[in-house]
Amino acid sequence: DIQMTQSPATLSAFVGDRVTITCRASQTISNWLAWFQQKPGKAPKLLIYKTSILESGVPSRFRGSGSGTEFTLTISSLQPDDFATYYCQQYKHFRTFGQGTKIDIK
Amino acid sequence: QLQLQESGPGLVKPSETLSLTCTVSGDSVSSSNYYWAWVRQSPGKGLEWIGNIFFTGNAYYNPSLKSRVTISVDRATNHFSLKMTSVTAADTAVYYCAREADDRSGYYFLASWGQGTLVTVSS
Numbered sequence: 001d002i003q004m005t006q007s008p009a010t011l012s013a014f015v016g017d018r019v020t021i022t023c024r025a026s027q028t029i030s031n032w033l034a035w036f037q038q039k040p041g042k043a044p045k046l047l048i049y050k051t052s053i054l055e056s057g058v059p060s061r062f063r064g065s066g067s068g069t070e071f072t073l074t075i076s077s078l079q080p081d082d083f084a085t086y087y088c089q090q091y092k093h094f095r096t097f098g099q100g101t102k103i104d105i106k
Numbered sequence: 107q108l109q110l111q112e113s114g115p116g117l118v119k120p121s122e123t124l125s126l127t128c129t130v131s132g133d134s135v136s137s138s139n140y141y142w143a144w145v146r147q148s149p150g151k152g153l154e155w156i157g158n159i160f161f162t163g164n165a166y167y168n169p170s171l172k173s174r175v176t177i178s179v180d181r182a183t184n185h186f187s188l189k190m191t192s193v194t195a196a197d198t199a200v201y202y203c204a205r206e207a208d209d210r211s212g213y214y215f216l217a218s219w220g221q222g223t224l225v226t227v228s229s
């Protein structure tokens with residue numbers, strides 16, 4: 001099993017802040033990592049796949065980076081619509097998710 | 107435009123079989139470009155991938171659920187299904203169907219999701 005560990009679990013921030021979420025894999029996953037955004041009562045929404053490829057329609061303030069076992073999701077300037085929970089997910093071997101990072105308003 | 111819609115009983119008794127269907131519109135389950143997947147989300151275990159299936163019928167399952175899960179595809183009616191046997195309260199979750207796309211390296215990621223359906227296991 002490949003375990004995914006996200007940090008922090010929660011993050012309080014202001015609109016306009018730059019925020020970074022970290023995701024670590026228990027073994028190397030090369031660049032087979034995706035990021036999702038989820039709002040209450042809704043399905044997860046794909047933001048990024050293959051570590052850094054932005055899904056169509058996703059704003060450019062979202063950026064993914066990393067390789068191997070260490071990955072980050074950065075939001076360059078937090079907008080009101082970005083307050084949500086974010087999940088990383090590996091798809092090298094089956095699929096496993098991180099436990100999520102909730103971004104709330106400071 | 108792709109739409110995925112889960113359907114099935116919202117309440118299942120312990121030890122019985124959970125059965126869900128995902129109706130696909132705007133695409134074909136016979137497409138060789140995608141896998142079709144099930145994912146669930148519970149407060150206790152977060153997001154958990156259950157398994158996926160290709161149009162050929164080849165299916166892959168989460169090892170932790172493999173003994174209880176079957177995913178099938180019906181090309182005639184353009185849907186795919188999930189069966190999970192011997193359910194317990196721990197299987198209470200929102201169940202999502204999803205389409206997995208190739209990232210051009212032969213690896214598939216969860217690209218599109220249905221809205222999800224809550225299944226409660228209780229007597």
